[in-house]
Amino acid sequence: MENRATTTTTTVSLESLAVEGLSTLNKLVETAGEIFVSLSNYSSFEENNEEELQRKVIESHEKYKKVSEELNGLITQISDFQEKKNEEEKAKENSMDTSDPIISGLIETRDSLLKESESQRTYLKNL
Structure with missing residues (x-):
């Protein structure tokens, strides 16, 4: 019974990390799109809007960095989770119950x- 509970918890945790990762990846793609739109606007507007456009580009870049760091954190969590799972399986194989x-x-x-x-x-x- 314990093994089933562990497997269920493992599956739920892995699924929640995957869903969170997908959501973060979508935010990252949207943010990258915002950066390109800002850069496009920056290159086509008159000089009097230069400061405003620079501010938008900087804000978009900061948002991109934040979301990118969040995604990297999730990737690390998934890697750690998988490594721990592999170690547990290896230990289980090596020891006789x-x-x-x-x-x-x-x-x-x-x-x-x-x-x-x-x-x-x-x-x-x-x-």
């Missing part, structure tokens, strides 16, 4: 057979 009653029973049977085998060997040596 002895809490499983079947495995525990098999280990106990093996140990008792080894003890019995050792005692029989000792008995046969003494004969």
Whole structure:
């Protein structure tokens, strides 16, 4: 049951990061479009609007940088999340789960057979 809960949480977290990343990517594209529109306006307007257009270009660039940083943060979160998931899977593969009653029973049977085998060997040596 624990594994299902973890998988559900993992899926939900990954899905929410993906949705948030897509939203941020859309904002980034819109902001890049605003920058190009501002640059286009800047190149076609008269000199008396130069300061206003420069301000718009700077504002758009600042907005672009902010959204770009947000997207990079999400990419880092997704990478970290995936790396953690891979490490957990690797650790799970490398370790044997002895809490499983079947495995525990098999280990106990093996140990008792080894003890019995050792005692029989000792008995046969003494004969």
